[in-house]
Amino acid sequence: MFDLPDDDTLYQALLDRSPAYEGQAWVCVSSTGIFCRLTCPAPKPKRQNVHFRASPGECLAEGFRACKRCHPLQAAAESDPAVTSLLQALEKRPDHRWSEADIQALGHDPSTIRRAFRRQFGMTFLDLARQRRLRHGFASLAEGGKVIDAQLEAGFDSPSAFRAAFARLLGIPPADLKGDGALRADWIATPLGDMVAVSSAHALHLLEFVGRQALQRELQRLAKGAKGDIGIGTFAPTEQLKSELSAYFAGASADFQTPLALHGTPFYRQVWAELQRIPPGETRSYGELARAIGRPTAMRAVAQANGANQLALVIPCHRVIGADGSMTGYGGGLWRKQKLLEVEVGYRRSA
Known part of the structure; x- marks a missing residue:
């Protein structure tokens, strides 16, 4: 985590419109109720009217509104050319087994890229690329493909490496997931990363971001409750959820009406x-x-x-x-x- 310097240092960076703390510090202006990037071109507020926070979320939680000049809610990744170029490269070659040598070949420093991706996405570029490959393997299984087909689709040379990566991510070996299970898992792409949804014919049982530490345990618990009758595929609740998630991230609706199965006291x-x-x-x-x-x-x-x-x-x-x-x-x-x-x-x- 990044430790903010003292407020006087940040205020000087604000006056200088310094990019040194871009993506690491934001300024909240009490006299206007606005929060900005330190590089904002707006007239600079007085020192006594500002305080600094380490994330836009903290500014929002305190009731400040985003500045319309510097757009502090715009994804910082969009303004980082290195991150943008690697994401574009990943889109062109999603099945490629990316390495640090590939990152260097594209003219980037691996350690800088590692920090930038962790700051923006909570994972490294190589983690993101590996997750993307597993998504293709998951899709192959969902379409009725064999495990070996899913392994090749995901770009793994070794069956054991594919099984291990799959189980490490989901907690369930690929061979244990059936196509006609009473519970069915589906992989959903969102603007904030991939998610796994598990539904029965009547209700949604799980929706988690891929990479969440508890995901393996939650899937294993669902599989145990279903006596192992869990597979890959989709039911009506998952299809309804996909539509609602699309509307949510598009800014159209935050109303989720998908029927839920609640596993708790x-x-x-x-x-x-x-x-x-x-x-x-x-x-x-x-x-x-x-x-x-x-x-x-x-x-x-x-x-x-x-x-x-x-x-x-x-x-x-x-x-x-x-x-x-x-x-x-x-x-x-x-x-x-x-x-x-x-x-x-x-x-x-x-x-």
Whole structure:
């Protein structure tokens, strides 16, 4: 994590419009209620009217609006030519087994690229490329292909390496996933990274970002509950979810109506129901959630219920922040939590 220097240093960078802290610090201006990049061309505010934060999410949580001149909510990746060029290269060669030598051949320093991708996406470029290859293997299995076909589609020379990478990501070997399971897993691409959805014929059981540490355990628990009857494919709830996710990220609707199967205690379900009552564009603290369900001293239990949610976005646990307005833990990564809150600013304005 990046440690911010003192406010005087950042204020001087603001006056100089220095790009040194681009993507690492933002300025909140109390006299206008606006937050900006340090490189913003707008007239500079007085020192006593500013404070600095390490993410746009923190600024949003404190009630500041994004500046219309420097657009601080625009993905920083869009302004990083190195990141942009590598993403374009990945799109052209998604099945290629990328290495640091490839990164160097494109004229980039691997260590710089590693830091840039971790800052923007929570993973390295090589992790992103490996995940993309596994997506192709998953798609091959979903279409009824054999494991060997999925392995070749994903660009793995070794069957054992493919099985190990697949199991490491999902917690279930590819051969254990059937095409006609009572529960079916599907891979969904989103602007914030790939997600795995698991549905039955009647309800959505799981929706998580690929790479979440708890994903393996959650899938294994679902498989055990279904007595191993879990496969790859799609049911009507997954198709409905895909449509709703597209509308959500397009800024058209944050209303999720996909039927849900909730795997949790009555207390957990009570917390999750309260999470669903938080309007998009708003946040709550754990203390506020505890008071809302009539259990004001149960903040720790509320936090545990929040972390046990395995229906990301649909049950919006990303809308919970610290009592001081700070960004708190999120299984999908704090960078995603920040981006989700940024996406929902538009919904708050519409409301």
